Amino acid sequence: MIESAPVWRGDVAEARAVQSELAARVSLVDDYPPLRVIAGVDVGFEDSGAITRAAAVLLDAGTLVPIAQVVARLPTCMPYIPGLLSFRELPAVLQALSGLPQVPDMVLVDGQGIAHPRGLGIAAHLGVITGLPTIGVAKTILVGSHAAVGERRGDRADLVYQGRVIGTVLRSKDRVKPLIVSPGYRVSVEGAAELVLAGCTRYRLPEATRWADRVASRRDRSSSFPLGDLYR
Numbered sequence: 001m002i003e004s005a006p007v008w009r010g011d012v013a014e015a016r017a018v019q020s021e022l023a024a025r026v027s028l029v030d031d032y033p034p035l036r037v038i039a040g041v042d043v044g045f046e047d048s049g050a051i052t053r054a055a056a057v058l059l060d061a062g063t064l065v066p067i068a069q070v071v072a073r074l075p076t077c078m079p080y081i082p083g084l085l086s087f088r089e090l091p092a093v094l095q096a097l098s099g100l101p102q103v104p105d106m107v108l109v110d111g112q113g114i115a116h117p118r119g120l121g122i123a124a125h126l127g128v129i130t131g132l133p134t135i136g137v138a139k140t141i142l143v144g145s146h147a148a149v150g151e152r153r154g155d156r157a158d159l160v161y162q163g164r165v166i167g168t169v170l171r172s173k174d175r176v177k178p179l180i181v182s183p184g185y186r187v188s189v190e191g192a193a194e195l196v197l198a199g200c201t202r203y204r205l206p207e208a209t210r211w212a213d214r215v216a217s218r219r220d221r222s223s224s225f226p227l228g229d230l231y232r
Helices: 012-023 085-098 122-130 189-198 207-216 227-231
Strands: 037-046 051-060 066-075 106-109 134-138 156-161 164-170 179-185
Touching: 012 122, 037 085, 037 207, 051 085, 051 207, 066 085, 066 207, 085 122, 106 122, 106 207, 122 134, 122 179, 134 189, 164 189, 179 189
Parallel strands: 037 106, 106 134
Antiparallel strands: 037 051, 051 066, 134 179, 156 164, 164 179
16 A cells, blocks of 8 residues: 655656646545554655655554654655655655554654645645545644634634635644644544544644654664653
């Protein structure tokens, strides 16, 4: 299932056309299996951007305890182009996910789902090409606007772009900056927000992307670190 990779051919107009075609295939209906294992994904870059580093962490969906992790490093396939980040990051993400011992029932991605100018952020792109249910969990807004959000955990507001609700601005912890949650594939706007909130414990980020961020942020050359270290 985690086999296909987006191809960058050096043509920005072509890439945007591919995004529009894939965006038309996005499903925003809650259509995911019982959640047994979930994955968190995050991406960083090394060597001044020459190497793309993707981390995938598999968690037990009931306990939110990490059970496996994979780090993939690949030569960066294209320059940074606003709005086309998924073409740059997905080859390494797909390689990391393919190394997990189980296919996750859902993937939470540090990035946007449909909250993107053409409706295809990295979480949506990943979902469409793999068929996996996905959710984008971003720290900042890419497009859209929203009403004020209360200061308590669970407070939220619709993120609206061009008259359409594309996500939720969600307060995941009292008096911390809200998250930008948008569905990627096979999840509704409302369902994505509820799943992310349920995955947040003591921290601002849901456990899946929190652990992925921690793994991805390591700059040493080891492929990973012992799972026991995840709890320190």
